Amino acid sequence: MTIVTITAGHGAGDPGAVNGHITEANIATDMRNMITLYLERRGITVRNDGQGSENQSLRQAIRLIKDSDLAIELHCNAFSNARAGGVEALAQAKDKAICRKLCEAVSDVMGIAVRGNEGGFKSEGSGQHSRLGYVRAGGVILELFFISNPSELATYQAKKWLIARELADVIADHVGVKSCVS
Ligand SMILES: [Zn+2]
Numbered sequence: 001m002t003i004v005t006i007t008a009g010h011g012a013g014d015p016g017a018v019n020g021h022i023t024e025a026n027i028a029t030d031m032r033n034m035i036t037l038y039l040e041r042r043g044i045t046v047r048n049d050g051q052g053s054e055n056q057s058l059r060q061a062i063r064l065i066k067d068s069d070l071a072i073e074l075h076c077n078a079f080s081n082a083r084a085g086g087v088e089a090l091a092q093a094k095d096k097a098i099c100r101k102l103c104e105a106v107s108d109v110m111g112i113a114v115r116g117n118e119g120g121f122k123s124e125g126s127g128q129h130s131r132l133g134y135v136r137a138g139g140v141i142l143e144l145f146f147i148s149n150p151s152e153l154a155t156y157q158a159k160k161w162l163i164a165r166e167l168a169d170v171i172a173d174h175v176g177v178k179s180c181v182s
Contacts (some may be wrong), residue, residue: 002175004039005047005064005071005139008032011055017078027147027156028074029055031164035074038168042177055137062137068118069138069175070098076147085149086113090132090141096121098174102142105166110155112145142167 008028009144010016016024029050036046047064049056065071077088087106089099096118103120107113114120134141144163145152156163 001045002177003045003047003054003068004171004175005068006032006035007049007056007061007064007071007073007134007139009058009073009075009141012057012060013052017076017147019078019150019153021051022147022153024076024078025055027076029053029143029162031074031144034161034164035168035171038129038165039171040166042172044172044175044177058133061074062133062139065134065137065139068138069132070171071137072102072171073134073141074140075143077143077146078146078148080148082150085146085152086115088122088143088147089138090124090135090143092124092135092138095140098151098170099140099142101170101174102129102140102167105170106142106144106163107180109159109163109166110145110152112152112155 010025032048036048039046049061087103089102091099099121100119103114124132145156147153
C-alpha cells in the first residue's frame with residue numbers, strides 16, 4: 001500500500017515565522033489539509049500530524065515518516081529583507097528529484113523563483129531551520145515561499161488551492177499513482 005506523510009511545520013505552541021496576524025504554522029496546517037484532500041481523492045493513504053487545525057509537535061511528525069513512500073513537511077521561509085523570495089526544499093540527496101519537482105510546481109503556479117542552482121534542492125546542512133530531524137529521518141522540508149515577502153504572501157493566499165492541487169499531482173506521480181479524471 002502506498003502511504004504518503006504530509007505534516008505541518010511548527011505547531012504545538014510554536015507559530016514559526018509570523019507576518020502580522022498570519023503564522024507559518026497556520027499556513028502549513030492549511031496546506032497540509034488541502035494537499036491531503038487531493039491525495040485522498042486519488043485513493044492514496046495519507047498520514048497527518050493532526051486533524052483540522054491541530055498541528056502536532058515535530059517529534060510526533062517525525063514518528064510518522066517511517067514506512068512512508070514519501071514524507072513532506074510544509075514550512076515558509078522568512079528573512080529580514082522583505083524582498084527575499086522563492087521556493088526551496090531541504091532533504092537528503094536521495095530525494096533530490098522530488099524536491100526539484102515540488103519546487104517547480106510551486107514556482108509555476110505562484111510565478112516565484114526557485115532558489116539556488118539545484119532546482120530548489122538544498123542538503124540538510126543548509127537553511128534557516130536548525131532542527132532538521134525531519135530530514136535526518138528521511139523526510140522532505142518544503143519551504144513554500146517567504147511569509148516575510150508581502151507579494152508572495154498575497155499570491156499564496158490567492159492561489160493556495162491551485163498550489164495544493166499541483167503539489168498533490170507531483171506527489172501522486174512520484175509514488176506511482178496514476179492521475180484520475182476529476
Ligand atoms: Zn519553518
